[in-house]
Amino acid sequence: MQQNISLQHTLENRADRSSVDVARLLEASIAPNTAKAYGDALRKLFEYLDGQPLTDTTLAGYLAHLYTRGLAPASVTVVVQAIRFWEKLDRRSSSVGPLTSRTLAGIRREGRNRGRG
Numbered sequence: 242m243q244q245n246i247s248l249q250h251t252l253e254n255r256a257d258r259s260s261v262d263v264a265r266l267l268e269a270s271i272a273p274n275t276a277k278a279y280g281d282a283l284r285k286l287f288e289y290l291d292g293q294p295l296t297d298t299t300l301a302g303y304l305a306h307l308y309t310r311g312l313a314p315a316s317v318t319v320v321v322q323a324i325r326f327w328e329k330l331d332r333r334s335s336s337v338g339p340l341t342s343r344t345l346a347g348i349r350r351e352g353r354n355r356g357r358g
Contacts, residue, residue, distance in 0.1 A: 279323035301340040304320060321345055
């Protein structure tokens with residue numbers, strides 16, 4: 242199942258005008274490079290999930306996968322930030338739960354000296 246993760250698509254599919262305005266302003270609240278980074282992070286996440294649902298468990302597993310492949314904690318954190326932004330924009334309940342939060346904390350602690358990338 243291909244998730245449509247386009248921020249613009251989310252804006253266009255809003256039923257009422259006030260929701261469109263809020264979503265447009267939310268999207269405008271981030272820099273273009275941030276929007277691109279979030280879009281890239283979400284696309285890669287959904288490719289990895291390959292139709293599995295986005296849950297606290299699958300998200301934590303993906304973060305661990307990225308970290309074991311050599312990504313720095315800051316790069317892994319972008320995925321969580323992208324998910325939070327997308328879910329807020331699309332009015333979804335949060336997939337970032339205790340397992341994801343603790344996994345990210347472990348990645349940050351263990352990867353302190355890993356550097357950027």
